[in-house]
Amino acid sequence: MxxxxxxxxxxxxxxxxxxxxxxxxxxxxxxxxxxxxxxxxxxxxxxxxxxxxxxxxxxxxxxxxxxxxxxxxxxxxxxxxxxxxxxxxxxxxxxxxxxxxxxxxxxxxxxxxxxxxxxxKNREMPVDIDGSRxxxxxxxxxxxxxxxxxxxxxxxxxNSQLAVKLAHKEIRRRDAARRAVRQAGVSEREEHRRRTAGLWDGWDSGLSRDGASTSRxxxxxxxxxxxxxxxxxxxxxxxxxxxxxxxxxSRPTSSRSGASGYHYPSITRSQPVRYQDNLESRSRSISPKRNLPPRPPKETFNPVYESEPPPRPGKESVDSIEASMSDPKATFTFRPSAYLENGNPLRTIFLPPTLRTEFLKYAESNTRRNLETCGMLCGTVISNAIFIQQVVIPEQENTSDTCEMINESAFFDYVDSQDNMMVLGWIHTHPTQTCFMSSRDLHTHCAYQIMIPESIAIVCAPSKTPSWGVFRLTDPPGMQCVRACKKPGIFHPHEESNIYTDALRPGHVFEAEGLEFTIVDLRPDS
The missing domain is CATH 1.20.58.80 (Phosphotransferase system, lactose/cellobiose-type IIA subunit)
Structure with missing residues (x-):
């Protein structure tokens, strides 16, 4: 390192x-x-x-x-x-x-x-020939x-290994704070109520700092x-x-006890077919031999990276950087490693290298039956970098070409119950298809990338080569094209050719050896 x-x-x-x-x-x-x-x-x-x-x-x-x-x-x-x-x-x-x-x-x-x-005050900023910065x-x-x-x-x-050490240190700190909350007699349900009620939930940091047993x-x-x-x-x-x-x-204080009746709504899939389908009436068992409409040509995949990569600065002492980690006042900031096509920075995402193989174990029974499986990528921000911590597999309905999350409220209730957890994208399988983003995948991913621009979509195609990929929509033109698209159906073409791109480096996603993660399966039959 x-x-x-x-x-x-x-x-x-x-x-x-x-x-x-x-x-x-x-x-x-x-x-x-x-x-x-x-x-x-x-x-x-x-x-x-x-x-x-x-x-x-x-x-x-x-x-x-x-x-x-x-x-x-x-x-x-x-x-x-x-x-x-x-x-x-x-x-x-x-x-x-x-x-x-x-x-x-x-x-x-x-x-x-x-x-x-x-x-x-007397220093001038550098300018180009045309007078701009x-x-x-x-x-x-x-x-x-x-x-x-x-x-x-x-x-x-x-500094990927330093990033892993920083992540593990911060996650351990948060876990310690969570344990202090439990030791103070605050139940998981009450903790969730307090977190959703207050903006900064400073009550739990107070518990972990001085062992106080009551909230502020x-x-x-x-x-x-x-x-x-x-x-x-x-x-x-x-x-x-x-x-x-x-x-x-102006609103009076409620005397009713218990958890909040409202949870922020979940993201719906943006394709029109989502609103026309009645999920409750859809059969859980769909014949794999049903007739599908002919497929249009696949979306063209042209990787686009930032035109001017960051310079490689001189090396510093690794020992001095790691030694400073013991200083509680020390701060670290990872600079962006890539940019959107519009010039906006993308924070680095650190991805556990074994995440996809572990996910495929949970998807194996569906894969054998030619059914897709999806999971949500969840994690947190530490030192201006994003770390994938969990794959949460929600309750879902699966076909050979789609996987739809159902009971979304249960999924987002779980995410909200975790300290500083955010949804950072998704992972899904193509049991028999190649590794690409279908039109349905593009519409699905658009909602995640609106919420967090760094959001990624991991596609696993275990029977093909390449067997996996990490993608994001281009911005522009991909995000704008997908948002404006109103075409129905599972498969449909888009006018733009450069609609999505590879997110692995030299994009903004780095595999970080040793980064710990868990898989949480919320499916009732798991």
Whole structure:
């Protein structure tokens, strides 16, 4: 293993971070409950970055959440539909607390930026011949709140083993905190209620730090948020900046005990056939000899990578980097290892090398019967890198060409019960087909990539060569093409040829030897 760093010293201003936060496409063709789930993911990510003292990225994610919930979502045509009422109310209730946290982060962001500008007021930024900023990797990094301002960032490829050690250390810390919660007499159900009720769930960190047996009750806003999520019966209004405070403070505290009746809705598959099918009436046993429509040509697969890979900086002492891990104040930031086609950075995903082979063991009985099997890739963010920790196999209905998650609420209840767990994509088998992304696969994956741009789709084709691949949609043109597509049916062509690409390096996905993971099978007959 080789240690390496790269200096990206210039921090970002509040206005620059705000501009970055607002730079996302809000598509009204995507259901509100998908956007609500995206908002929940933004909060989970912001919590992690705030804990790691990466206040720029935490501020950006919270600002994006505020923009999504208070500005974009109320303009959605389906915003007022009854099925979205509880989710909207739950999200609105968090806004005041989100704004308070943003105000707490502002002074340190401003102080760091002002100090840098004062120190470098006579220094000019490099420019190209046409007068624009030089299009170097350093300038791309300087526009990334997760990296800008960090004095040292690490290269993922050269520090994969360090990344594994960091991940295991942080996961052990979280497990210790979870055990402290149990020892304090807090049940799993009560823990889940507290996590969904409060934004930062600081009560459990307090338990792990000093062994306190009761949650913190001195935060009035957090109690109001808890009460609002448990009651969920207020007026349904379009959100504006003027009414946020009134909506948060006007609802009485519920005296009803028990867990919240609302959980953020799960992501639905975006293909039209999903809405036309009646899953409850669909037979669990489908004949493998049924007649299928003729298949169109496969989607053309043209790998596209970033045009300017990061430079390879000079080596540093591995011992000095690992020694600093023992310092509780030490912070590590992995810089992006790839970029979307639109120039936006992609955080590195560390993938356990044995994950696919272990998953295939769980899928073996279906594979023998020519039935597809799917699992959800779940994990967390640590030091601006993403680590796959679990494959969760949900209850599903399988055919030779499709696998549909059913009982989605049970799956997302499980994910929500885990500390800082996020859905990072999916894995599925092609029992007899080659390793490619079908049109149905592309529509399915689009919803994951909207939620987290780094989301990946792993395809396993055990009877073919190559036997597996890791893919993402191009952006552009793949994401835009799939979102605009309204064609029905399992197989249909798309106009774009460069619709998806390989995500394995030199993309943003790295296999990390020794990275621990588990497989959780939620199927009732497993």
């Amino acid at each position: 080789a240690g390496s760093s790269f200096q990206v010293a210039r921090p970002m201003s509040i206005s620059e971070i705000t501009e970055k936060a607002q730079d996302f496409v809000f598509d009204e063709s995507i259901a509100p409950k998908t956007w609500l789930r995206t908002g929940e993911t933004l909060l989970r990510e912001a919590q992690i970055y705030e804990r790691e003292r990466n206040d720029q990225q935490a501020y950006m994610l919270l600002m994006r959440y505020t923009n999504l919930i208070a500005d974009k979502l109320p303009k959605h045509p389906a915003y007022r539909q009854p099925e979205n009422k509880q989710g909207v109310l739950a999200s609105v209730k968090t806004l005041k607390e989100v704004m308070r946290i943003m105000e707490d982060l502002k002074p340190q962001i401003n102080a760091r930026y002002d100090a840098y500008m004062e120190k470098n 030089a299009s170097t990797w350093a300038n791309f990094a300087a526009s990334d709140p997760a990296v800008a301002g960090n004095t040292t960032t690490l290269d993922a490829e050269q 009750d001195d935060d009035e806003m957090r109690r109001n948020m808890e009460a609002s999520r448990r009651k969920m019966d207020g007026p349904h209004k379009i959100v504006s900046d003027e009414v946020i405070n009134r909506q948060v403070n």
